[in-house]
Amino acid sequence: MDFVPSSPRPSASTKIVVAGGFGVGKTTLVGTVSEISPLRTEALVTNESQGVDDLAQVPNKRTTTVAMDFGRITLDEDLVLYLFGTPGQKRFWFMWDDLCQGAIGAIVLVDTERLDEAFSPLDYFEEKGIPFIVAVNQFQGTRQYELAAIREALAVPQHVPMIRLDARDRESAKQALIRITEYSLERMAQAATVHAG
Ligand SMILES: Nc1nc2c(ncn2[C@@H]2O[C@H](COP(=O)(O)OP(=O)(O)O)[C@@H](O)[C@H]2O)c(=O)[nH]1
Ligand SMILES: [Mg+2]
DSSP states (O other): OOOOOOOOOOOEEEEEEEEESTTSSHHHHHHHHOSSOOEEEEEEOOGGGBTTBOGGGSTTOOEEEEEEEEEEEEEETTEEEEEEEOOOSGGGGGGHHHHHTTOSEEEEEEOGGGGGGGHHHHHHHHHHTOOEEEEEEOOTTSOOOOHHHHHHHHTOOTTSOEEEEOTTOHHHHHHHHHHHHHHHHHHHHHHHHHHHO
């Protein structure tokens, strides 16, 4: 008799992009939830990047991600998410199209002290038609704003989910991943209905 291995459950894998300005918590988020050691390319910020990266705004930060963060999380036993953190600095924007290829959705992390850093990622995903949610990372000692006020300041459309998170907290980070996955599925279902109708 032939040996028939029990077939593994069918599993789907998908890709989520984590974006946002410099020092907003992308590397932290990917590291917090990843089951594999996140692949990171951090480099010591040298004199070369002074004035290019806004390190003065993030005094405790001595390293900067020059390529990307990559991690994996099994959300459900048959759904594996691959996470890609975008490089924050403008000089790496040429990589975004490759990085976002095939992504079902994105999380745009926002630091309320530096709201303006969120505009480019928001514009990018809107323009590309990639579903995204906005996650406000609450840093210590910063003023807490109503999500509605942040939505207005960033001109985020009403249908885009907005949440708060602590990128250092696994459960909080996981909730954000669940939210973007659900939202992306809702958007796909809507698109399918429109096409069918
Ligand atoms: N209080 C607080 N600090 C955070 C949070 N997320 C990240 N940080 C800190 O902010 C700094 C920058 O985070 P990092 O993940 O490197 O930012 P990136 O440039 O977006 O990858 C680090 O020192 C983190 O420990 C958060 O949710 N709350
Ligand atoms: Mg980083």
